[in-house]
Amino acid sequence: MSTQPTLRPAVLITGASSGIGAVYAERFARRGHDLVLVARDKSRLDALAARLSETHGVKIDVLQADLTQPADLEAVEARLRSDARIGVLINNAGMAQTGAFVQQGAQAIDTLIDLNTTAVTRLAAAIAPRLVEAGAGSIVNIGSVVGLAPELGMTVYGATKAFVLFLSQGLQLELSPKGIYVQAVLPAATRTEIWERAGMDVNSLPEVMDVEELVDAALIGYDRREPVTIPPLHVAARWDALDGARQGLLSDIRQAHAAERYQAKA
Ligand SMILES: NC(=O)C1=CN([C@@H]2O[C@H](COP(=O)(O)OP(=O)(O)OC[C@H]3O[C@@H](n4cnc5c(N)ncnc54)[C@H](OP(=O)(O)O)[C@@H]3O)[C@@H](O)[C@H]2O)C=CC1
Numbered sequence: 449m450s451t452q453p454t455l456r457p458a459v460l461i462t463g464a465s466s467g468i469g470a471v472y473a474e475r476f477a478r479r480g481h482d483l484v485l486v487a488r489d490k491s492r493l494d495a496l497a498a499r500l501s502e503t504h505g506v507k508i509d510v511l512q513a514d515l516t517q518p519a520d521l522e523a524v525e526a527r528l529r530s531d532a533r534i535g536v537l538i539n540n541a542g543m544a545q546t547g548a549f550v551q552q553g554a555q556a557i558d559t560l561i562d563l564n565t566t567a568v569t570r571l572a573a574a575i576a577p578r579l580v581e582a583g584a585g586s587i588v589n590i591g592s593v594v595g596l597a598p599e600l601g602m603t604v605y606g607a608t609k610a611f612v613l614f615l616s617q618g619l620q621l622e623l624s625p626k627g628i629y630v631q632a633v634l635p636a637a638t639r640t641e642i643w644e645r646a647g648m649d650v651n652s653l654p655e656v657m658d659v660e661e662l663v664d665a666a667l668i669g670y671d672r673r674e675p676v677t678i679p680p681l682h683v684a685a686r687w688d689a690l691d692g693a694r695q696g697l698l699s700d701i702r703q704a705h706a707a708e709r710y711q712a713k714a
C-alpha cells in the first residue's frame with residue numbers, strides 16, 4: 449500500500465474471516481474503502497478479499513495473525529503504526545467462553561483475556577498516536593451487552609467486554625478533543641460462528657439477531673458518531689439513565705474521609 453493519505457481512509461478489521469468482521473469488511477468495501485483484513489484463517493481471508501475487491505474495486509491486503517501470539521500482535525501493531533492510509537480500526541476479533549468460572553483453566557482464561565482485552569488495547573494504542581497527529585480517524589471496539597450484565601452468566605467473557613466499554617469511554621474522552629471518533633458497539637446474541645466455536649448451540653437461544661442487521665445498525669451509530677451503540681436496545685433512554693446515574697456518582701466518589709457508615713463508632 450502507498451503511504452499517501454486518501455479521502456476515504458483504509459480500514460483495518462480484526463476478526464474479518466467470519467461473522468461480524470466479515471460483514472464490516474463487505475460494508476466498508478461497498479463504501480469504497482480499501483481494507484486490511486486480519487485473522488488466523490488466511491484462506492478464508494484470501495477468498496473474502498478476492499470477492500470484495502472484484503465486486504467493489506477496492507484494494508485489500510490480508511494479514512494473517514493470531515492476536516494471542518506476541519509476534520503476530522506486534523506485526524499488526526507495526527502495520528497500524530506505519531501505514532498512513534489506515535484511518536479506521538475495527539477492533540472486532542474476539543471469542544466467547546463456556547462453562548462456570550470454577551471450570552475454567554488458566555490457559556483458557558489467558559487466551560480469552562489476551563484476545564478480548566490485551567489485543568484490543570494494544571491495537572488501539574498502536575494507531576492512536578498517528579491518528580492524533582493527523583487529527584482524524586476512528587477506533588471501533590466491539591463489546592457486548594454481556595459486559596453490562598453479570599446476570600447473563602459468562603463471568604470472564606463479560607468482564608472482558610466491560611473492559612472494552614470502559615476502554616472505549618476513556619478513549620472517547622481522551623481522543624475526541626483531538627478529532628478522533630471512538631465507538632463502542634454492544635451486540636447481544638448474533639448469529640455467527642462464535643457460539644459453535646465456544647460449544648454453544650445458537651438455536652437454543654430465544655432472541656438472536658442476524659449479523660447483517662447488527663452491522664448495519666452499528667454503522668448507523670458510526671455515521672452518527674455515537675460513542676456507544678447498542679443495536680438490540682429498543683428503549684435508548686435506558687442506556688441514558690444508566691450512564692447518567694454513573695456520571696451522577698462523579699461528584700461524590702472522591703472524598704478525603706470515609707462515609708459515615710464506615711466510621712468506627714466511638
Ligand atoms: N455473535 C454474538 O452473539 C456476539 C459477538 N460479540 C463480539 O463480536 C466479535 C466478533 O465475533 P463474531 O463475529 O460473533 O464471531 P466469529 O467467531 O464469527 O468471529 C470471530 C473472528 O475473530 C477471529 N479470531 C478468533 N480468534 C482469533 C485470534 N486468536 N487471533 C485473531 N483472530 C481471531 C476469527 O477468525 P480466525 O478463526 O480466522 O482467526 C473470526 O474472524 C467478538 O468480539 C465477540 O465477542 C459480541 C456480542 C455478541
Ligand SMILES: CC(=O)[C@H](N)C(=O)O
Pocket residue numbers: 544545591592593594602635636637638642643646
Ligand atoms: C457471544 C457470546 O457468547 C455472548 N453471549 C454475547 O452475547 O456476547
